[in-house]
Every structure is written in structure tokens, then in C-alpha cells.
Amino acid sequence: MADYIIVGGGSAGCVIAARLVQAGAEVLVLEEGPARGHPLLDLPAGYMKFLNSERFLKYYPTVPQPQLDGRSMIIPQGRLLGGGSAINAMVYLRGQPEDYDTWAALTGDPGWGYAAMLPHFTAMEGNADLGGLFHGRDGPLKVSHLGHMNPVTAAFLDSCAALGIPLNEDFNGAAQAGAGRMQHTIDGRARQRSSAARAFLAPLRGNPLLRLVSGARVTRLVMRGDRVVGVDYTEGRQTRRAYAAREVVLTAGALATPHLMLRSGLGPQAQLHLAGIPLVADLAGVGQNLQDHCEVPVISALRRGLGYFGQDRGLAMLRHGLRYLLTRGGPVTSTGVEACAFLPMGDDPRPLIQLYCVPTVYLDRTVSGIDPTWGLTLTPCLARPRSRGQVSLNPGDPEGLPLVDPGFLRDPADFQAMRDGIAAARSILAMEPLAGMVTAGLMPRDTSAEAIDRHIRATVKTNYHPVGTCAMGQVTDAALRVRGVQGLRIADASAIPLIPAANTNAPTMALAARAALLILSQPC
Structure with missing residues (x-):
């Protein structure tokens, strides 16, 4: 048993795992993909060799889009430790101050406003070229031109x-x-990718408080009454169960996190009934509010x-x-x-x-x-974007890929x-x-x-930035605790209520940095 189970070792999961271990907690990270990508991914130009490969990406087909003459598309998500930060184009952008002030307004928590979020960005940033009020120089996430x-x-x-x-x-x-x-998440001296795994988890290698299981697909949340106490997952051909003494934290991304919630009986009652899944908590917002650039x-x-x-x-x-x-x-x-x-x-x-x-x-x-x-x-x-989409169960195959409707344009x-x-x-x-x-x-x-x-x-296509499908203020409270159950928190891009006007990797890590503080100060 660990103190915390983190489901998904992507950008958010790496940040939170590191912060919790540094606070003295025992953490289990379950990542569906491998623990290490190809060495070419460390090179700034290397990711281009893998853009059309499913080796480190999981492809989610979309449902046909009537407004686009019935086209179906593919939305890829990173499938390796570090998630998108380990295979993306490394662009480091934050968005507009109004984006975060809207988060604060939607949640009623000024801690999500721009003035409060800026220190989370600068604290993690080790910028080789820029400094001053808007940048950090000594953080673990390396940033450079x-x-x-x-x-x-x-x-x-x-x-x-x-x-x-x-x-x-x-x-x-x-x-x-x-x-x-x-600017990009690249070490300006070594000229190598600075993924979330490299920046936050690599310094903790060998720490007995951190346990990482790669190749682990979480299939269900385990309930005891109204409390989430653990997860079921597959590792190879083995089915395993892990328990959390304090919390389970979902950081699997804006498509996988709501899908796991729905498979576990947390979501819209009518949708769960149609798929034959017993209702645990009627949460109308799960899978809704999908936004993407x-x-x-x-x-x-x-x-x-x-x-x-x-x-x-x-x-x-x-x-x-x-x-x-x-x-x-x-x-x-x-x-x-x-x-x-x-x-x-x-x-x-x-x-x-x-x-x-x-x-x-x-x-x-x-x-x-x-x-x-x-x-x-x-x-x-x-x-x-003003358009909104959704992620829902495939009623004919709830365990398969979800139905993804991006609603583009x-x-x-x-x-x-x-x-x-x-x-x-x-x-x-x-x-x-x-x-x-x-x-x-x-x-x-x-x-x-x-x-x-x-x-x-x-x-028209995705810019690889899906967010919003378990939005805070709707599915969670302002501290990212899931409504209707105990012991469960969501702290990835799915919790973003309004998409920032920029590439979403840095905003997701800043959200995760604040989430770690909330986990430690406001337990669920």
C-alpha cells in the first residue's frame, strides 16, 4: 500500500509524484506506456521521426463530424513516462492572464487566478535566456530558445x-x-529535451518512496462505500490491485481520465445505464466540456x-x-x-x-x-475556441476506446x-x-x-491540446477533489475549465504544481 496512487505518468503525474515524495509521502505511479522512449526523442528534432507512429502515442479516433462533411480524425496522446512532454514539439507557452482569471471565476478560488499561478510557473522553470518577473532561472524544467x-x-x-x-x-x-x-522545454546547454520525467522524476531515481510501474493500464477504481481506496490494473497478462492509504490522483489526460471515471461508475447516470455500468455517483460533467485547439x-x-x-x-x-x-x-x-x-x-x-x-x-x-x-x-x-465536444463510453464496448467528439468548428x-x-x-x-x-x-x-x-x-485537425473533460468547478471542487466520492482527485488537463490561449503542456504542469500543494493541505 502506498500513501498516494497516481494514475498516469505524464506531465502532471510527474510533477505531483515528485512534490509528494519530496514531502515524505510514499507514491505509486502507474503508467500505461514504457518508462523510456527512444533516444532520438531527447534531440529537439527527433520527435518528428515518431509523429506518425503508435510506438509512443495512443490514437483516439473521433466520431464523424457532421459540420466537417462527416470527417473522422485522430487525436493522439503520449503513451510513455513523461506523457506528451516526452514526445511533443516542446513549445513552452502559458496563455493569457485572462485565461487563469477565468479559472478563478469559475471555481470561486482566487488561487487559480493569474497572479497566484505565475509563481507556480516561475518556480519550476529553469530558463536559459529570459529572467525577471515572468521567468525562473533555477527550476528543474529547463526552458530555452x-x-x-x-x-x-x-x-x-x-x-x-x-x-x-x-x-x-x-x-x-x-x-x-x-x-x-x-521558447521550448529544452536544456539550453545540453540541447536536449527537458521532459517532465527528466525534470521531476529523474532526480528521485532510487528513492524508496517512489515506485513506478510502467506498462500498467488501470481498468477500475476500487470503492469501499463512497470512498475510492485503490485501483485495479493490468501489467502484462497479470491483473493486480493496489491500495492507497490517502488518495488516488488521476493524471491520465483529458481523454483517458474521464474514460476511467465512466468505466468506474462515475458519470452521467443515463450514459452509465446504457452501457450497463452500475452507478456510483451521478456526475453529469464527466466527459463533457471537451476543448481543443x-x-x-x-x-x-x-x-x-x-x-x-x-x-x-x-x-x-x-x-x-x-x-x-x-x-x-x-x-x-x-x-x-x-x-x-x-x-x-x-x-x-x-x-x-x-x-x-x-x-x-x-x-x-x-x-x-x-x-x-x-x-x-x-x-x-x-x-x-468556443466549440465544445465530449468524451463518452462506447455502449457496445465500454472497455474499448471511448467515443471522442471534438466538435471542431x-x-x-x-x-x-x-x-x-x-x-x-x-x-x-x-x-x-x-x-x-x-x-x-x-x-x-x-x-x-x-x-x-x-x-x-x-x-482541420487537432493541435494535440484536449482539455476540460472533468472540469474543476463542475466535476471537482476548487481543490480538485471529485464530487460525490471521497479519496479521489483529478489533477491533469481534464480539470482545466477553460483552455488557455497557448500550448497546454506548461499550463498543465502549473496546475499540477498547485494540485500537489492542495493534496498536502486539503486532503479528501
Whole structure:
């Protein structure tokens, strides 16, 4: 028996496990994936070799989307220790202060507001380049600018400036709007990924208070009366049970956490009845409120030799690899997503579109239509979506994958925002010096209003940021304790009530850092 069982060894689980062990608690972490990824994942550019592989990702197919002409998509989630932080593109962004102030308003707890959350960000951050009020320099999570920037990225920033978009040297600083380089969770000295597992758990290796079981899929929460006292899980072909003396903490992510809750009888009564699962607590919000950033590619052909096309194979790959080994420099120290622009739309000064610059042809695995070539992908991403989806049981197979309905662009305002984002991308492409590098538009080729709408419906995809499916203030109280039962807390992205206007890995870790304090000070 451990004091705490943490279900899911992703970004949130690693943070919480480390904080609890440091406080003297005995912790059991159950992670469905392996304890170690491929060595290439340690390299900033290495994750690209695994984007279309299920080796370290779990793919969740979506239900058909009527508003997208019936398309189904795939939402991948990290499946290894460190979760998304161990396989993602490492972008380190926090969002807008209003995001966290809304968390505080929705929960009635000022501790979730921006002023209170900022210290959680800075305390964990070891930033190699930025300091001051908004950054920490000595924390375990290493953050830095990339070690390499492609000339096409530099041209993108110059074209943004030519269009009047101001340069922003720090998206996590006083203001978010503008164009600039993104920071990443990369050790600026070693030029290696700083995953949550590396930052928070690796220093505790050998500590007898921490026990990690990888390859462990949790199947049920174990109840004693109205209290969650443990979990059932499978390890290989063995079925096992583990007990928690204090709490079970769910950190399996915005898709897996509600699915486990539902399989354990915690959720909407009608849905559980349909699936034949005995009701433990009628929690209408479980699986609801799914939010995700979605994006649409705008792809252009570049003059031969520009961008990153072909640099990941053959002699070029060997040359870049040798340079990295000898100098810790060159394209291997780039994630390929080096800069973006945060763009307001209309009269609202808050950015609504995050426009990524990717100096290659980048398409989702479910989209085709372009042959490999020298290219540039500008990707408008909806930073503050209004649309909502849900995660629910498959009544015919409750133990299988859940039914995931992302609801992308279901709200007409989101669809219009994506149109505006594409128009902004095309305006930047038309400005020098980027215009002189572009030879043709590849996708969409037809730029009529009707064709743009068809393109949006045919290509919109996840930005890999699902949140909100067990939202605090609904499924949990402000201290993240699940309503209707004792001994159970949720402390991952599923607890986020409103998606931040930024990549969600850093916000999830900051939430987990506060969750650890709440676990220790407000037991359930």
C-alpha cells in the first residue's frame, strides 16, 4: 500500500509524484506506456521521426463530424513516462492572464487566478535566456530558445514586421500579441529535451518512496462505500490491485481520465445505464466540456533548397547529426516549429489566432494531396475556441476506446475565425522577404470563398491540446477533489475549465504544481 496512487505518468503525474515524495509521502505511479522512449526523442528534432507512429502515442479516433462533411480524425496522446512532454514539439507557452482569471471565476478560488499561478510557473522553470518577473532561472524544467533558426523562419518574422505585426521577444511576458520566436522545454546547454520525467522524476531515481510501474493500464477504481481506496490494473497478462492509504490522483489526460471515471461508475447516470455500468455517483460533467485547439494548413512551395525538406535523411541527415554531436548546433537543435504570431481578430485586443511557421510541408496523417517538396506551412490555430465536444463510453464496448467528439468548428464564430486566420496567413505570404521565396500556393490552390471553406472542412485537425473533460468547478471542487466520492482527485488537463490561449503542456504542469500543494493541505 502506498500513501498516494497516481494514475498516469505524464506531465502532471510527474510533477505531483515528485512534490509528494519530496514531502515524505510514499507514491505509486502507474503508467500505461514504457518508462523510456527512444533516444532520438531527447534531440529537439527527433520527435518528428515518431509523429506518425503508435510506438509512443495512443490514437483516439473521433466520431464523424457532421459540420466537417462527416470527417473522422485522430487525436493522439503520449503513451510513455513523461506523457506528451516526452514526445511533443516542446513549445513552452502559458496563455493569457485572462485565461487563469477565468479559472478563478469559475471555481470561486482566487488561487487559480493569474497572479497566484505565475509563481507556480516561475518556480519550476529553469530558463536559459529570459529572467525577471515572468521567468525562473533555477527550476528543474529547463526552458530555452532553440539553437537554430531556419532562414525561412527569419523571413516569416520580417514579413510579419512589414505587415505591421510587432516583434514579441517573450510570449510569456507582459503581452502575448505579436510575432516572434517561441521558447521550448529544452536544456539550453545540453540541447536536449527537458521532459517532465527528466525534470521531476529523474532526480528521485532510487528513492524508496517512489515506485513506478510502467506498462500498467488501470481498468477500475476500487470503492469501499463512497470512498475510492485503490485501483485495479493490468501489467502484462497479470491483473493486480493496489491500495492507497490517502488518495488516488488521476493524471491520465483529458481523454483517458474521464474514460476511467465512466468505466468506474462515475458519470452521467443515463450514459452509465446504457452501457450497463452500475452507478456510483451521478456526475453529469464527466466527459463533457471537451476543448481543443484546432488548426488548418496553408501550404506554399518554396524555391529549391529552402526550408527543411530532405534534411532528415541521407547525407544531409548524417552531416547535421555529426554537427550536433560535435558542437550541439545546427538543424538538429530545432524542433522545426521555431516561431509563430499571436494575432487579434476584429476589435478584441486579445489574440485569437496562433499562426505557426513550419518551414516544410506539414500535413496530418489523415490528409493527403501534396507530394513531398520544398515548402512552407503556415498554420492558423484557433487559440480561444468556443466549440465544445465530449468524451463518452462506447455502449457496445465500454472497455474499448471511448467515443471522442471534438466538435471542431461547430460554433460558427470558430469557423469565421479560421477563415480570418487563413486570410492573415496569405497576407504575410504576400509580403517581402517571404514573397520572394514562395513559388506557388499548394493548399488551398483555389482561394475563392467557397474553396476556402471546403479546405477548412477537409483539413482541420487537432493541435494535440484536449482539455476540460472533468472540469474543476463542475466535476471537482476548487481543490480538485471529485464530487460525490471521497479519496479521489483529478489533477491533469481534464480539470482545466477553460483552455488557455497557448500550448497546454506548461499550463498543465502549473496546475499540477498547485494540485500537489492542495493534496498536502486539503486532503479528501
